[in-house]
Amino acid sequence: MKPVLLSAYTMTSCLGHGLAPTRAAFRAAASGLAPCHFGAVDLETWVGEIAGLDDITLPHALARFDCRNNRASELALAQDGFSAAVAQSAARHGARRAGVFIGTSTAGILQTELAYRRRDPASGALPPDFDYRRTHNTYSAAEYVRARLALAGPCAAISTACSSSAKAFASAARMLEADMIDMAVVGGVDTLCLTTLCGFDSLQLLSRAPCRPYDIERDGISIGESAAFFLLERAPREGSIALLGAGESSDAHHMSAPHPEGAGARRSMEVALASAGLVPETIDYVNLHGTGTPSNDAAEDIAVHALFGDAVPVNSTKGMTGHTLGAAGAVEAIVSVIAIEEGRVPGSAGTRTVDPALRARYEVHGSARNIARVLSNSFGFGGSNCSLVFGRVDGIDR
Amino acid sequence: MSLAARVEGVGLIGPGLAGWPRARDVLCGRAAYAPSPTSIPAPEALPAVERRRAGKCVRIALAAGLEAVAAAGREPRDMGAVFTSSTGDGENVHAICEMLASNDRLISPTRFHNSVHNAPAGYWGIATGSRRSADSLAAFDASFGAGVVEAMSRIAACPDEAVLIIAYDAPYPEPLNATRPIPDAFAVALALASTRAASCGATITLETGAGAADVLDDPQLERLRRAIPAARSLPLLRLLAQERNGEATLDYLEGLSLTLRRS
Numbered sequence: 001m002k003p004v005l006l007s008a009y010t011m012t013s014c015l016g017h018g019l020a021p022t023r024a025a026f027r028a029a030a031s032g033l034a035p036c037h038f039g040a041v042d043l044e045t046w047v048g049e050i051a052g053l054d055d056i057t058l059p060h061a062l063a064r065f066d067c068r069n070n071r072a073s074e075l076a077l078a079q080d081g082f083s084a085a086v087a088q089s090a091a092r093h094g095a096r097r098a099g100v101f102i103g104t105s106t107a108g109i110l111q112t113e114l115a116y117r118r119r120d121p122a123s124g125a126l127p128p129d130f131d132y133r134r135t136h137n138t139y140s141a142a143e144y145v146r147a148r149l150a151l152a153g154p155c156a157a158i159s160t161a162c163s164s165s166a167k168a169f170a171s172a173a174r175m176l177e178a179d180m181i182d183m184a185v186v187g188g189v190d191t192l193c194l195t196t197l198c199g200f201d202s203l204q205l206l207s208r209a210p211c212r213p214y215d216i217e218r219d220g221i222s223i224g225e226s227a228a229f230f231l232l233e234r235a236p237r238e239g240s241i242a243l244l245g246a247g248e249s250s251d252a253h254h255m256s257a258p259h260p261e262g263a264g265a266r267r268s269m270e271v272a273l274a275s276a277g278l279v280p281e282t283i284d285y286v287n288l289h290g291t292g293t294p295s296n297d298a299a300e301d302i303a304v305h306a307l308f309g310d311a312v313p314v315n316s317t318k319g320m321t322g323h324t325l326g327a328a329g330a331v332e333a334i335v336s337v338i339a340i341e342e343g344r345v346p347g348s349a350g351t352r353t354v355d356p357a358l359r360a361r362y363e364v365h366g367s368a369r370n371i372a373r374v375l376s377n378s379f380g381f382g383g384s385n386c387s388l389v390f391g392r393v394d395g396i397d398r
Numbered sequence: 399m400s401l402a403a404r405v406e407g408v409g410l411i412g413p414g415l416a417g418w419p420r421a422r423d424v425l426c427g428r429a430a431y432a433p434s435p436t437s438i439p440a441p442e443a444l445p446a447v448e449r450r451r452a453g454k455c456v457r458i459a460l461a462a463g464l465e466a467v468a469a470a471g472r473e474p475r476d477m478g479a480v481f482t483s484s485t486g487d488g489e490n491v492h493a494i495c496e497m498l499a500s501n502d503r504l505i506s507p508t509r510f511h512n513s514v515h516n517a518p519a520g521y522w523g524i525a526t527g528s529r530r531s532a533d534s535l536a537a538f539d540a541s542f543g544a545g546v547v548e549a550m551s552r553i554a555a556c557p558d559e560a561v562l563i564i565a566y567d568a569p570y571p572e573p574l575n576a577t578r579p580i581p582d583a584f585a586v587a588l589a590l591a592s593t594r595a596a597s598c599g600a601t602i603t604l605e606t607g608a609g610a611a612d613v614l615d616d617p618q619l620e621r622l623r624r625a626i627p628a629a630r631s632l633p634l635l636r637l638l639a640q641e642r643n644g645e646a647t648l649d650y651l652e653g654l655s656l657t658l659r660r661s
Contacts (some may be wrong), residue, residue, distance in 0.1 A: 001555070001661040007497070036627060041503070063518070089578045095445050095604075096654075104424075105514065105515070109491070109495075110599065112491075112495050112574070113495055113499070116495040116496060116498065116499035117499045119499075119573060123573075124571045124573050125572075125576060126571060126574070126576070126577060127566035127571050130577065132577035132578050133538060133577075133578070136577070137484070137485070137538055138486065138515050138536035138538070139536045139537050139540075139541075140483070142536075142537070143538065152653060152654070153654075154547050154606070154651070155537065155540075155544070155651055156482075156535045156536065156537045156544040156548065157535065157536040157537065158513075158517035158533065158534065158535055159514070159516060159534050159535070159536055160515070160516040160519065160532070160533065160534045161514045161515075161516055167533060170531075171533070171551075173555075174548075174551045174552055174554070174556075175547070176552045176556040177551075177554070177555045178401055178550070178551040178555055179545065180551055180606075194498045194503065195494055195495075195498065195505075195510070195513060198498060198504075198505050198510075199494075199505060199507075199509075199510030199511075199513065200510075202504065202505050202506060202507045202509075202510050203454065203507045203510060215528050238559060248531035248532075248533075249530070249531060250519070250520075250528060250529050250531065250532050251521035251523060251529070252524060252525040252526070252527050252528055252529050253523070253524065254524070255448075255451075255511040255512070255517070255520050255521070255524075256507070256510075256511040263529070264529060267529055310444075337515070380514070380516070381511055381514045381516070381520065382511075382514055382516040382517060382519055382520025382521075382523070382534075383520055383523050383524075384516055384519065384520070384533075384534070
């Protein structure tokens, strides 16, 4: 594929609002996870909560979109000059040539969970203030961003569980290549809700401690929440950081368990490398999906080791952010870009003793390094896999 | 610029529209439309365990998809897939929300993994063995249009890979039905390939515009078109059924419509 310019980006998570605290946390391998007190859920687990969401107000004209998920978007879009960059770009290209592709797994379903506690005792009806379309519906996550940024081109929510926002990049890149659009806002937004907390608990996939990716004692995920956005345009200049390749695949194996040999994971990485015109040796760092469940890390390790051997540093940053589910692809795109900008492999918070059964070159500690290209993995339920390659445009060995 | 593809096969299941051959007769005026509740075939392609777990959306999406792929004479494992739905599995989400509102929050693992919007895409992979990319989109009433835009861009960017669009919707039970009334289940699938890679089928080109969507002459079909997001596809399906060259304009996003020209 043709490289796609990352003109602007921003991320808000448990590590802080915007890029400055995010960068600082990555440098320090600081974790934003804390014991879960969300929604009075009685679960022994840790979560990565965005601070201050309860105080966020949406603009009056969009008040009906009010829910935790759209508040996260509202907060994130205001950081790092992102909205201004989008407005400038839209003035140049025209709002109708601006696509919006947002990954989310649960959008504002928390609003429905809460509304089900306030049903009319006689009729069973949901309360009149409940706005299904603008909160619960999966598309609400994309519709809010499109409306908030006053964009008018193609738009969709992409909802493939934990690969959602990685796949948003792939969609946008194709539409740029097909000349359907001249610019795209892509990203991921997922926020805490009982469906995912209780759901992952039912699968016994929640860690009781802060998650420990690749650790010999790893016992599951810590759920995080985040909103992360990118502005994509064509024709990156030499030296700029771009999306170089994207690969997608399906496991065709099981709804909630990864293929045990990581066959789908390997395929998505291979397709991503091929689409970037790169061989594995040209990748300087692999940001793993690395959820910290025994099965994900084992399967992903087989696939990563098969392609990269023990030559390329790899690790997971979910010990810092938690697993932000549908937002994870966009969050880890930010990790990838910052790693390239700063020339630094981030550390793996939470990991103490790397499981000796895992064979890829897992880096527990952060280190300075010349990083021209990063491959980032995102895998989801339903066997949905997506790998993205980011890199400097002048550093491509073809 | 316009994007082009050939429609190699169609699958359709909706109220009174059981399969493309029958629906084609209705849409081109050879047979009268007789509404009846949507009848969804059992998902024989799934292994027994998954067959028991599969909800209505999974079953109708698989049935329509397999019909289109068979008509195209292709193997599902050779095709990328673009799933798109306004709502996903409403019965499942209702059951989860009821449980979470009670004091017993122990939802079943199967309910949880079936709650993901891409459940039909996941079951599709299990049923067909396809390891190709499967997208899963949502754009409220514009969901079918979003699937068309995605699939046509996919074909433009990777002309060697045929792509299957599967758009589906199914009703919510109450109380969600009152906030999002969808009267019955409906799924449409189009097997598309680039003009270079296709072996059969009419060529369609896609342009976005601002014109109003075509309406259907039969008031009951028109009601269906308006009531179910996946049925926003009906003007295109009518054009394909009539086997004539011309245009169909479909609802897409607010202020945007899609015009598909058949040639």
